[in-house]
Amino acid sequence: xxxxxxxxxxxxxxxxxxxxxxxxxxxxxxxxxxxxxxxxxxxxxxxxxxxxxxxxxxxxxxxxxxxxxxxxxxxxxxxxxxxxxxxxxxxxxxxxxxxxxxxxxxxxxxxxxxxxxxxxxxxxxxxxxxxxxxxxxxxxxxxxxxxxxxxxxxxxxxxxxxxxxxxxxxxxxxxxxxxxxxxxxxxxxxxxxxxxxxxxxxxxxxxxxxxxxxxxxxxxxxxxxxxxxxxxxxxxxxxxxxxxxxxxxxxxxxxxxxxxxxxxxxxxxxxxxxxxxx
DNA sequence: ATGACCCGCTCAGCGGGA
Numbered sequence: 001x002x003x004x005x006x007x008x009x010x011x012x013x014x015x016x017x018x019x020x021x022x023x024x025x026x027x028x029x030x031x032x033x034x035x036x037x038x039x040x041x042x043x044x045x046x047x048x049x050x051x052x053x054x055x056x057x058x059x060x061x062x063x064x065x066x067x068x069x070x071x072x073x074x075x076x077x078x079x080x081x082x083x084x085x086x087x088x089x090x091x092x093x094x095x096x097x098x099x100x101x102x103x104x105x106x107x108x109x110x111x112x113x114x115x116x117x118x119x120x121x122x123x124x125x126x127x128x129x130x131x132x133x134x135x136x137x138x139x140x141x142x143x144x145x146x147x148x149x150x151x152x153x154x155x156x157x158x159x160x161x162x163x164x165x166x167x168x169x170x171x172x173x174x175x176x177x178x179x180x181x182x183x184x185x186x187x188x189x190x191x192x193x194x195x196x197x198x199x200x201x202x203x204x205x206x207x208x209x210x211x212x213x214x215x216x217x218x219x220x221x222x223x224x225x226x227x228x229x230x231x232x233x234x235x236x237x238x239x240x241x242x243x244x245x246x247x248x249x250x251x252x253x254x255x256x257x258x259x260x261x262x263x264x265x266x267x268x269x270x271x272x273x274x275x276x277x278x
Numbered sequence: 279a280t281g282a283c284c285c286g287c288t289c290a291g292c293g294g295g296a
Contacts (some may be wrong), residue, residue: 009284009285009295010284010285010286012285012286013284013285013286034285034295036285036286037286060286061285061286061287062286062293062294118294118295118296119296120294120295120296160295160296174296177296178296179296210296211280212283212295212296213282213283213284213295214282214283214284215282215283216280216281216282217282217283218280218281219279219280219281219282220280220281221280224296226296246280247280249280250279250280251280253284254280256283256284256295256296
C-alpha cells in the first residue's frame with residue numbers, strides 16, 4: 001500500500017496536477033492539507049473518475065484537510081478532542097474550531113491528515129494557539145496509542161515546524177521567527193516522546209518539502225522541511241521505502257509544498273482485484 | 279533546467295501563508 005501526504009494549496013487550483021500524480025505514482029491513499037474549500041466546492045468528480053473516494057473537512061477558504069483513497073474508508077473522524085479553537089468567541093464563549101485535522105482508517109491503518117497552525121509571529125496570538133494545538137494533539141495521541149498499541153498509526157501533514165537547523169536553508173534568516181523556535185521543536189519532540197517516529201527521515205531521505213513562491217526560492221533550493229509522516233512502532237515496522245517527490249515543485253502552477261510518500265508492506269484485497277487498465 | 283509570489287474573495291486590496 002502506497003500512502004502520501006501533500007499540502008496542495010487549494011485543491012480547486014491544483015486538482016489536475018494532484019489527480020494526474022495519484023495515477024502516475026500509483027498512490028493508494030493521499031492526505032491533503034490546505035484544500036481551501038468546503039464540501040460543496042470540492043472537485044469530487046475528478047477523483048472519482050480516477051478511482052478515488054474522498055473524505056474531507058473544509059469549513060471555508062482557509063485551511064481544510066482531506067483524504068483520497070482507492071481502498072475505501074473506515075472510521076472517519078473530524079478533528080481531535082483536545083484541539084483548541086482560534087479567533088472571535090462564539091455566542092457560547094468558546095472559540096471556533098478550524099478545519100485542520102481529519103482521521104481515517106484504511107486497510108486497518110489509522111491515518112491523520114494534519115495542518116498545524118502556522119503561528120505567524122512569536123508575539124502573535126496564533127503562536128500560543130499553535131503550541132496548544134500541538135500539545136492537545138500529543139495528549140490525544142498518547143491516549144489513543146495506549147488504547148490501540150498494536151494498530152499502525154501515522155500522523156501525516158504540514159507540521160509547520162523545522163525540527164533541525166538544517167531543515168531550513170539558512171538558520172540565520174529564521175532567527176526570532178516561528179517554525180524553528182524551541183517551544184515549537186519541543187512540541188514536535190513531544191509527539192516523538194508519545195511513541196512516534198519520523199519514518200521518512202529515519203530511512204535517510206534528505207531534502208526540503210516546501211519552497212516559498214517568492215525570490216527564486218526553488219531554483220536556489222532555499223526551502224524548508226516541514227511536512228512529515230510520524231508513525232507508531234507498528235506503522236514504522238510496515239514501512240518499506242520513503243521519499244520526497246521534489247519533482248512536483250516543478251512545472252506549471254505547482255503547490256509550494258511537495259508530496260511525501262511511503263510504501264507499506266501491506267497487501268490489500270483491492271490491489272489483487274484491481275483491473276489493469278494499461 | 280526548476281526562474282524573480284500565490285491562494286480565495288471580491289473587483290482593488292486584503293488576510294493569510296512561512
